[in-house]
Amino acid sequence: MSSDNIPWNPKMRQKRTPSDVVVDGIIWLILIAVVLVVMYPLWFVVIASFSDPTAVSTGNVTLWPVGFSLDSYRMILADGRIWRGYLNTIMYSVIGTAVNLLVTIPAAYACSRREFKPRRLIMLFFTFTMFFGGGLIPSYLLIKQLNLLDSMWVFILPGAFGAYNFIIARSFFESSIPEDLRDAARVDGVSYYGFFLRIVLPLSGAILAVIGLYCFVSHWNDYFTGLIYIRSQDKQPLQVVLQNILLANQTDQGSVGMSAAQSQNLGDQIKFGIIIISTLPLLILYPCIQKYFNKGVMIGAVKG
Known part of the structure; x- marks a missing residue:
């Protein structure tokens, strides 16, 4: 033998x-x-x-x-703004992530289809936004004219579409959804919308998890938007609330119920406690979708 x-x-x-x-x-x-x-x-x-x-x-x-x-946690959690900030950030992150997926995934799938002729031109427009922007002042004037100032929608609508996430999703659809599936569906009389909803989405759990995690983390860590566009204290996200508490503690204003001496002694410990409080939900969320995250990144990176 x-x-x-x-x-x-x-x-x-x-x-x-x-x-x-x-x-x-x-x-x-x-x-x-x-x-x-x-x-x-x-x-x-x-x-x-x-x-x-x-x-x-x-x-x-x-x-x-x-x-x-546990003194630092007692001092931080004693401030009622923490819980309001948590609720706001969770709401902004969940709704914002849902809107991101609702806008990005269909657009990415449409541009992954070879029979869609304008896809290269649309890709050029989307890619252009990754390198050029209007700047802070024009963006502020635009947000003001759209009546989004001091509104929860300022966290959601301006960043509803992300070119980077769009490119990742488009690469995934091009490299991971066989054309034979579309041919078989066409033979069975399935429309484009039916094919996308009934076949493509169930096979795209990995990329949905990847983009969902990207968007959720981006919304959760969004500090600049709340600082620039939000004036009402009851609409501030968690990151701005924690920053205000930290600054108040450093200036001995007693916003978390501490005396000046306590503020001096617990200043560094409060900083560490704020880091844990602001990142704890993400530390819990990431292990739950880690397997989808790894798979989605690898598959989406196969073809650019």
Whole structure:
């Protein structure tokens, strides 16, 4: 029997040489070092937010909390604006992400179809917006003329369409949706709308998760919009509320119910607590869709 006729056995592996072991060991050490460099700052923020402020300021906090304390969280959460800011940000993020997907996904699918003749011209217009913008003052005047000042829609409508997300989704549809599916659907009498709704969308869970995460994170971290366009305190997003609390604490204004001495002692710890409070929902959300995120990024990057 020739070697070509021998069935392949996945359990059969090439014998490893000492040099292979050394190279693998070096790669593992490098990967571990990179993970530690990336994770330690995050871990330090967590333990510092639960540690005694004096221990943090003197450098005694390294790997574990020292002098466990929840004073910073009590001071932050005692301000009622936190809960209103959380509610506003969740509303802006959820509605904004839904609008982003509703606008971006159909447009990306339409421009992925070869029979759609103007798609290259439309792509040129969309790509142009990635490199050129009007600037702050023209944008402010435009928002004012559209009557979006001090409105929740200023967080949603101006950024409803993202050219970057559009390009990722278009690449996904071009490389991952076989043309044979459209031919089969056409034979069965399925229209473009039916094909998109009943076949394309169920097969696009990965890219929907990727773009949804991108949009949600963008809305959640949107600080500039609330700072420039929102005047009512009850409409401010969480990021602006936390920034106001932090500034008030630094200037000893007592906006979170602290005396000047307490503000001085807990200043750094409050900063760490604010970081945890503002990023906690994203830290919970990301592991839930991580598998879709990895798959969608890889598939969308196959073809540009």
